Amino acid sequence: MNQMKNWFGEQVDTWRHLRTYSIRHGQPNFQSKMSFRKFNQINSTLWICGDHRDTPSIQGAMVSGRRTAESLITTLKD
Numbered sequence: 001m002n003q004m005k006n007w008f009g010e011q012v013d014t015w016r017h018l019r020t021y022s023i024r025h026g027q028p029n030f031q032s033k034m035s036f037r038k039f040n041q042i043n044s045t046l047w048i049c050g051d052h053r054d055t056p057s058i059q060g061a062m063v064s065g066r067r068t069a070e071s072l073i074t075t076l077k078d
């Protein structure tokens with residue numbers, strides 16, 4: 001609520017919580033002790049990227065895409 005107040009002001013006090021939905025498997029499994037930056041090359045001709053290779057977020061998906069592109073460029077140069 002405090003964070004919302006920073007964004008939307010005092011009107012937040014008038015808001016009423018309607019309902020919370022927990023959606024199983026809505027995001028890749030990620031826990032604090034898990035390592036991120038997982039490998040993105042499956043074999044000599046197959047690369048993958050996505051939030052499941054880094055952190056389950058837009059930022060993680062973008063970092064993963066960059067890592068995959070860099071890995072591809074390096075491989076194609078060799």
Ligand SMILES: Cc1cc2nc3c(=O)[nH]c(=O)nc-3n(C[C@H](O)[C@H](O)[C@H](O)COP(=O)(O)OP(=O)(O)OC[C@H]3O[C@@H](n4cnc5c(N)ncnc54)[C@H](O)[C@@H]3O)c2cc1C
Pocket residue numbers: 026027049050051052055056057058059060061
């Ligand atoms: C409700 C919700 C709220 C979120 N809010 C935030 C937020 O506020 N901030 C944040 O940083 N992150 C948020 N996220 C997480 C963020 O949306 C994801 O981490 C990010 O979109 C993952 O990007 P991605 O490209 O790895 O995968 P996706 O965005 O899931 O893209 C994968 C694409 O592959 C397609 N696909 C799947 N299988 C196949 C197939 N066999 N053939 C062809 N195409 C296929 C899918 O249709 C999809 O378009 C949220 C996620 C959810 C579910």
